[in-house]
Structures are given as C-alpha cells and as structure tokens.
Amino acid sequence: MTIQRIASKWEKTKVIRQKESLRPYIPDTRKYSFEHLRDMLVAYGYVFVKPDHGTYGIGVMSIELWTDDLNPDSPLQYKLRHGIEYELYPTVEELHAALIAKIGPKPYLIQKGIHLLTYRRRRFDIRALVQLTPRKTWETTGFIGRIAAQQKVITNYHGGGSVMLIEDLLSSYLTPKEFTEKYKEMKSVGVQAAVQLSRKFPKLKEIGLDIAIDEQHQIWILEVNTKPALFPFKLLHPKEVYQKIRRYAVAYGRLKDKSAKAK
Ligand SMILES: Nc1ncnc2c1ncn2[C@@H]1O[C@H](COP(=O)(O)OP(=O)(O)O)[C@@H](O)[C@H]1O
Ligand SMILES: [Mg+2]
Structure with missing residues (x-):
C-alpha cells in the first residue's frame, strides 16, 4: 500500500487555500x-x-x-x-x-508571522494528527503542544523543542469552555484540511498540521506535513490515545502489526 507524501509546502498551501472554509486559517x-x-x-x-x-x-x-x-x-x-x-x-x-x-x-x-503564545517565555504551537480511519473517514486523533527551546523561533522537537499536553499549555489562556471550543475547532480544521488535500492526493492516509494560536486566540495552519511523527503521542497521553493512532496506522500500512503472529 502506498501512502502519499507531498514535500512542497507551496503545493499543499495552494490546495488547502482552495477550500473557502479553510482560507481564514492560512496565513498569507x-x-x-x-x-x-x-x-x-x-x-x-x-x-x-x-x-x-x-x-x-x-x-x-x-x-x-x-x-x-x-x-x-x-x-x-x-x-x-x-x-x-x-x-x-x-x-x-x-x-x-x-x-x-x-x-x-x-x-x-x-x-x-504569527505571534505565538508562550509558556515560561518560550513560544509554543500545536501539532494535530489527522488519520484515515479503518472506515475510510478522516479523524483528528491527537494533539501535542510543542515548545521552542529558549530564544528559538522554531518549536520542532528536532530543533531542541519539548512537548507538553495542550491542556496544560492553554489553561492559563483559555477557560475550560473556551478550551473545549478551540479543541473542537482544531479537530474540525484538521479533518477539513485532510479532506481537501485528499481530493487532490487520493492516496493520502495521514497528515500532521502545525497549528499556531495567536494572542487573540485565533488559530492558524502554519504548515501541513504528510509524514507526521507518531512517537510524540506515546510520551504524555493516556495509552488509549496512542493505541488508536497505532491501530489506524496499521490499517493503512504505515506501521506493522506487532501482535500478528510470524508465519
Ligand atoms: N508563520 C509563522 N509564524 C510563527 N511561527 C512560525 C511560522 N512559520 C513557522 N513557524 C515556526 O517554525 C516552526 C517550523 O516551521 P514549519 O513551517 O513547520 O517548517 P518545518 O517543515 O521545518 O517544520 C513551526 O513549527 C513554528 O514554530
Ligand atoms: Mg513543521
């Protein structure tokens, strides 16, 4: 089974920009x-x-x-x-x-540039993981907060960033009710982006969205990754979260089913 990957940020931006409802989320x-x-x-x-x-x-x-x-x-x-x-x-x-x-x-x-929210004076953004389910629908299966190393403008784990649960990062900015609304909005934006990209790239099975939240609490899609890392979702969440991510990833062929008996 092939899983579609698209390297060019420009190509992906052009495709998601075609969807009217996503346009307000895409920075110029x-x-x-x-x-x-x-x-x-x-x-x-x-x-x-x-x-x-x-x-x-x-x-x-x-x-x-x-x-x-x-x-x-x-x-x-x-x-x-x-x-x-x-x-x-x-x-x-x-x-x-x-x-x-x-x-x-x-x-x-x-x-x-989006002025990211900060945690202990370090910028943070959010990775949303969106996967094709075994029923061939799209689902946002996880979020992880990513905090930049001190003085850095990038939040990437490979650039010295660290991870935290978004609940903990956003609790000083949002009331529980606001958090629930943002959470729903981010889940929906994730699914809409996946649906839109898969119209152009039908073999897409998973995407990772880099989502920024600015000082007005508006959410922005900084980029869409077509080979998102799965391991960050193993680190902090209850184990059910990664179990589902893994199950979906096995179904579309990204991961091998470890429980399957060797023949
Ligand atoms: N427009 C932007 N506004 C604010 N921060 C940004 C912006 N673009 C990128 N960043 C920061 O840089 C990081 C890396 O940029 P990104 O576009 O995701 O490239 P990469 O493919 O290298 O991850 C982002 O996760 C974010 O922390
Ligand atoms: Mg990125």
Whole structure:
C-alpha cells in the first residue's frame, strides 16, 4: 500500500487555500522574492522565511521590525533570527542580500508571522494528527503542544523543542469552555484540511498540521506535513490515545502489526 507524501509546502498551501472554509486559517504565504519581502514587512511587520521543501525547522528564519528601546532616536532596523542567533539590517535591500546569501538557489517561501503564545517565555504551537480511519473517514486523533527551546523561533522537537499536553499549555489562556471550543475547532480544521488535500492526493492516509494560536486566540495552519511523527503521542497521553493512532496506522500500512503472529 502506498501512502502519499507531498514535500512542497507551496503545493499543499495552494490546495488547502482552495477550500473557502479553510482560507481564514492560512496565513498569507507567497514564494520568496524581494518584492514579497518588502510588501509583507510593510503589511505585517513580522514574517517567516522557510524552505519550500524543509523539515525539522531547518532553514526557518523570522524577521521582525526592531528599534533600540534604550535609544529612542535609533532608526528602525530589521531583525533576522535563525537558530539562537540574530542579525540587524538597516534596509530591506541589505536584509534581502543577506537572505539570498543564506538561501542560495533553493525555493523558499515567505509567510506572515504569527505571534505565538508562550509558556515560561518560550513560544509554543500545536501539532494535530489527522488519520484515515479503518472506515475510510478522516479523524483528528491527537494533539501535542510543542515548545521552542529558549530564544528559538522554531518549536520542532528536532530543533531542541519539548512537548507538553495542550491542556496544560492553554489553561492559563483559555477557560475550560473556551478550551473545549478551540479543541473542537482544531479537530474540525484538521479533518477539513485532510479532506481537501485528499481530493487532490487520493492516496493520502495521514497528515500532521502545525497549528499556531495567536494572542487573540485565533488559530492558524502554519504548515501541513504528510509524514507526521507518531512517537510524540506515546510520551504524555493516556495509552488509549496512542493505541488508536497505532491501530489506524496499521490499517493503512504505515506501521506493522506487532501482535500478528510470524508465519
Ligand atoms: N508563520 C509563522 N509564524 C510563527 N511561527 C512560525 C511560522 N512559520 C513557522 N513557524 C515556526 O517554525 C516552526 C517550523 O516551521 P514549519 O513551517 O513547520 O517548517 P518545518 O517543515 O521545518 O517544520 C513551526 O513549527 C513554528 O514554530
Ligand atoms: Mg513543521
């Protein structure tokens, strides 16, 4: 059984954007160019630049407007962050030149930056796992909160991030009732994204959505992964959660059925 994987973030964004009900959840995303960099910095003041075919947060950078708080006369600058480092550039032209030197010939995207909520001053976002059920319907089977390492803009586990239950991360921001509503909304967005992508890519069996929650508590789809990690759901949840994830993954051929007798 083949499981469809799509590497290009641009291709996946184009497909999910076609669905009217998903559009409000997708931050403005464009192919990287000087014009888009300039225009999006004016429009949003905070942008992400990332490889179209990236994973694990590798090559993901953010740019924000920056002024020296201690010196009110200091000019506005652009702060480019990558890893735990940052550089300041006085003009968009210089920023672009520095980005081009880092990017090289690879296709990159530029996306509106979402101001993530924080936990102990570290940014966090949410991974939602959506799977094809044995009855061939789509179901959001799990969520996990991902917290960036200190001073990093990426929350990826492979980029030094850690994981927590979303209930614990969101309890200081949302009332139980609000949490239940967000939870339902995220589950529904996950299923809608899977349904929409599988119209174009019929062999899709599972997706992982990177979901951001901003300071207004609005949810955003940062990216869709077609080879989502399953192991994070083993770590913190009651074991029933991973049992179901595993059962579905066995049914569509991602995992082997360990209980099956060797022949
Ligand atoms: N537009 C954005 N706004 C805020 N944070 C972002 C944005 N895009 C990416 N990030 C952060 O960087 C991480 C990695 O970016 P992502 O697009 O998921 O690429 P990758 O495929 O490498 O995981 C995200 O999980 C998130 O923490
Ligand atoms: Mg990601």
